[in-house]
Amino acid sequence: MNDDNAHQEQLPEPAVETRPRLRLSLIWVVPLIAALVALSLIVKHYVETGPSITIEFNDAQGLTAGKTEVKYKDVIIGEVSNIKISQNYNHVLVHVTLKSEAARFASKDTRYWVVRPRVGIWGVSGLGTLLSGSYIGADIGKSKQTKHHFKGLENPPALTHNSSGSTYTLMVSNLKSLHIGSPVYYRGVKVGRIVDSDLNDKGTSVTMRIFVESPYDDFVRRNTRFWNASGLHFSMGPNGLKVNTGSMLMVLLGGIAFQSQPHAPVHGKAHSGATFTLYENKNKAMKTALGPAFTLRMKFSQTLRGLSTGAPVLFRGVKFGRVESVHLGYDPETHDFPQIVKAEVHPMRLGRIYTHIQQLDQQSGKKFLQILVKKGLRARAPKSSLFTGARYISLDFVSNASPVDFHPGVHPVDIPTAGSSLSQIKVRIADILKKVDALPLKEMSDNINTTIKRTNQTLKHLNGQLLPQVENDLKAMKTTLETLNSGLSESSPLRRNLSDTLNQINRAAQSLKTLGNYLSRNPQSVIMGKPGDPSSEYQGNLQEPKQ
Amino acid sequence: MRSADLSLLPCHSCGLVCRKQPHTEKRLYCPRCGSRLHHRKPKSQSRTLAYLIAAIILYIPANVMPIMYTQKLSSVQSHTILGGVVQLWNGGAMDLAIIVFTASILVPVTKLVVLSYLLFTIRRGSAQNHLRNTRLYRAVERIGRWSMLDLYVVTLLTSLVSFHTLANIRAGFGIFAFAAVVVLTMLASMSFDPRLIWDRNKTNE
Numbered sequence: 001m002n003d004d005n006a007h008q009e010q011l012p013e014p015a016v017e018t019r020p021r022l023r024l025s026l027i028w029v030v031p032l033i034a035a036l037v038a039l040s041l042i043v044k045h046y047v048e049t050g051p052s053i054t055i056e057f058n059d060a061q062g063l064t065a066g067k068t069e070v071k072y073k074d075v076i077i078g079e080v081s082n083i084k085i086s087q088n089y090n091h092v093l094v095h096v097t098l099k100s101e102a103a104r105f106a107s108k109d110t111r112y113w114v115v116r117p118r119v120g121i122w123g124v125s126g127l128g129t130l131l132s133g134s135y136i137g138a139d140i141g142k143s144k145q146t147k148h149h150f151k152g153l154e155n156p157p158a159l160t161h162n163s164s165g166s167t168y169t170l171m172v173s174n175l176k177s178l179h180i181g182s183p184v185y186y187r188g189v190k191v192g193r194i195v196d197s198d199l200n201d202k203g204t205s206v207t208m209r210i211f212v213e214s215p216y217d218d219f220v221r222r223n224t225r226f227w228n229a230s231g232l233h234f235s236m237g238p239n240g241l242k243v244n245t246g247s248m249l250m251v252l253l254g255g256i257a258f259q260s261q262p263h264a265p266v267h268g269k270a271h272s273g274a275t276f277t278l279y280e281n282k283n284k285a286m287k288t289a290l291g292p293a294f295t296l297r298m299k300f301s302q303t304l305r306g307l308s309t310g311a312p313v314l315f316r317g318v319k320f321g322r323v324e325s326v327h328l329g330y331d332p333e334t335h336d337f338p339q340i341v342k343a344e345v346h347p348m349r350l351g352r353i354y355t356h357i358q359q360l361d362q363q364s365g366k367k368f369l370q371i372l373v374k375k376g377l378r379a380r381a382p383k384s385s386l387f388t389g390a391r392y393i394s395l396d397f398v399s400n401a402s403p404v405d406f407h408p409g410v411h412p413v414d415i416p417t418a419g420s421s422l423s424q425i426k427v428r429i430a431d432i433l434k435k436v437d438a439l440p441l442k443e444m445s446d447n448i449n450t451t452i453k454r455t456n457q458t459l460k461h462l463n464g465q466l467l468p469q470v471e472n473d474l475k476a477m478k479t480t481l482e483t484l485n486s487g488l489s490e491s492s493p494l495r496r497n498l499s500d501t502l503n504q505i506n507r508a509a510q511s512l513k514t515l516g517n518y519l520s521r522n523p524q525s526v527i528m529g530k531p532g533d534p535s536s537e538y539q540g541n542l543q544e545p546k547q
Numbered sequence: 548m549r550s551a552d553l554s555l556l557p558c559h560s561c562g563l564v565c566r567k568q569p570h571t572e573k574r575l576y577c578p579r580c581g582s583r584l585h586h587r588k589p590k591s592q593s594r595t596l597a598y599l600i601a602a603i604i605l606y607i608p609a610n611v612m613p614i615m616y617t618q619k620l621s622s623v624q625s626h627t628i629l630g631g632v633v634q635l636w637n638g639g640a641m642d643l644a645i646i647v648f649t650a651s652i653l654v655p656v657t658k659l660v661v662l663s664y665l666l667f668t669i670r671r672g673s674a675q676n677h678l679r680n681t682r683l684y685r686a687v688e689r690i691g692r693w694s695m696l697d698l699y700v701v702t703l704l705t706s707l708v709s710f711h712t713l714a715n716i717r718a719g720f721g722i723f724a725f726a727a728v729v730v731l732t733m734l735a736s737m738s739f740d741p742r743l744i745w746d747r748n749k750t751n752e
Contacts (some may be wrong), residue, residue: 027593
């Protein structure tokens with residue numbers, strides 16, 4: 001140790017630091033910074049993360065936890081954090097973490113749907129998702145209430161909350177080629193689309209909602225008519241075949257058009273949510289109003305095969321209404337099953353007289369109807385075509401119609417019926433047959449029989465008694481004739497005598513002729529006689545009476 | 548026998564051996580080359596501890612946060628270190644997965660754990676396994692640089708794969724945190740004086 005000390009004595013002293021030193025070590029700044037950074041990350045995470053929501057979908061096709069984004073107007077507002085199957089295994093529950101600035105998307109009426117590539121006749125959408133993968137689309141709600149469980153839509157909504165315009169309800173019996181997204185046209189300009197369609201509770205008609213963009217919704221008036229503008233409409237008119245179509249696009253895609261009736265008074269703007277009827281085509285939509293409907297009931301005793309619901313009711317050949325129902329009734333007194341036809345008619349079709357009657361009073365219409373029935377107004381159900389056998393109801397005046405009891409007060413009004421013209425003929429034939437039936441044919445035939453018998457007897461009598469007598473008579477007549485004949489034969493003396501006599505008469509006549517000729521040439525000989533004539537004696541004989 | 552026991556102070560730069568001064572609060576410089584003279588690395592324990600704490604704090608975001616975002620068309624995908632390893636493993640590239648796992652997870656974690664353990668033993672004044680602890684330290688020093696692998700991968704990818712809308716790779720915050728962890732662990736191991744392990748060795752005396 002001493003050695004060491006001796007060495008140390010020779011060693012130099014180290015230079016001593018002159019500056020004063022900071023007591024606190026600066027090195028602790030490093031973990032402090034690290035801690036601050038970590039803290040800032042945590043804070044940032046909490047600030048950026050918005051509410052967490054759950055969306056229910058039918059399937060999770062194209063959705064990936066931690067990858068699929070939630071977008072609103074193509075801006076990312078959240079991300080799918082995980083995907084689970086619901087407890088009853090019916091749905092998929094997609095948990096989404098929204099960004100803090102997208103917290104409002106957790107409001108009650110926000111809607112979510114999966115954006116996938118969709119190809120339809122109306123176009124292609126979501127093409128971008130082909131490469132990027134599906135994402136969840138969102139439509140922000142207006143409600144202030146928050147909600148954390150949503151039911152995802154299967155299809156993108158046709159109407160987003162922030163679009164301005166009006167929604168209307170259309171009633172139609174058959175949706176036909178229309179579907180959600182089909183356009184709505186006003187004078188050929190696309191102004192809206194079908195937002196959704198649904199069957200009504202009874203399943204008897206379809207209710208669809210359409211959306212008309214602002215400012216075009218001003219054109220939807222209270223009396224605006226909507227019609228189905230899709231497809232081709234053929235109509236046969238006096239001018240020949242008429243084809244009515246919209247644009248080719250309308251024909252292919254279907255669509256709805258609307259317009260107010262021409263010459264109709266301008267009504268006020270229809271309020272949003274108003275209900276309209278969707279007409280089959282433009283012609284029907286543009287027809288004047290039918291006016292209030294009035295139900296008639298008719299009891300037919302004939303069969304009405306071929307009369308279907310919707311068959312026309314014609315009044316003097318003018319369409320007046322349509323058949324609502326045809327069903328069998330039962331008459332307990334006669335045990336008959338009459339056909340009961342209910343028809344809806346529109347008396348406004350009568351024209352001016354209807355408005356005139358309407359103005360009088362409540363009962364005048366019924367009185368008017370009574371007058372018409374008294375005049376012979378009857379319902380008939382003739383066939384419109386012999387080929388199809390389709391029938392219609394014809395209201396017309398029947399001459400010499402039998403008077404009937406008519407009660408205009410009851411509802412529906414019973415209109416007396418008459419058989420159709422064809423069946424009237426049948427009735428007449430039946431009448432004739434009835435009369436023929438009523439003839440005393442048996443007696444008649446009996447009478448005829450006895451008459452014939454009597455005739456027979458008479459004939460027998462004739463044969464037995466009269467005929468031999470006649471025969472005898474005839475025989476006698478024959479002998480007479482034979483005698484006569486023999487008397488007149490050439491060899492008979494009578495004949496010879498007769499012939500001689502006739503010869504002599506002939507000769508005498510010749511002599512007379514000669515005399516006549518002589519006398520005409522020599523008229524004097526009557527007085528003077530024949531000169532030198534050896535036949536003077538004769539002449540003398542003749543002259544003698546002259547003396 | 549240590550130099551401190553002989554009241555001697557060697558210069559680490561030029562090897563000049565000085566006499567130990569009683570003014571321990573002041574900094575000492577080598578009279579020949581001007582380098583700082585210290586008996587042990589100055590404040591080795593507290594420095595190492597500070598670096599370690601900072602590294603451990605940052606190691607959490609380095610693993611939790613995405614180290615990079617790959618953007619293909621409009622879909623953006625984020626990758627964390629562990630997620631990448633799992634992806635590689637599931638994708639069949641098990642060798643690559645092992646390499647990445649070793650470089651990005653095993654090495655930094657080993658460093659953090661070993662340094663913490665060494666500090667702990669020194670604090671507690673453990674008098675055993677000095678040789679093993681020293682070997683551990685040497686191993687940590689040696690493997691330290693390998694954890695930079697991830698950084699290289701990300702920096703290369705971000706600069707190479709940038710086709711705007713078609714495909715793009717962006718670095719995430721995780722990689723910065725990870726880089727900080729790597730740097731901090733290196734600093735920690737540098738500031739650690741392995742001689743401290745032997746300071747409490749009673750067997751040598």
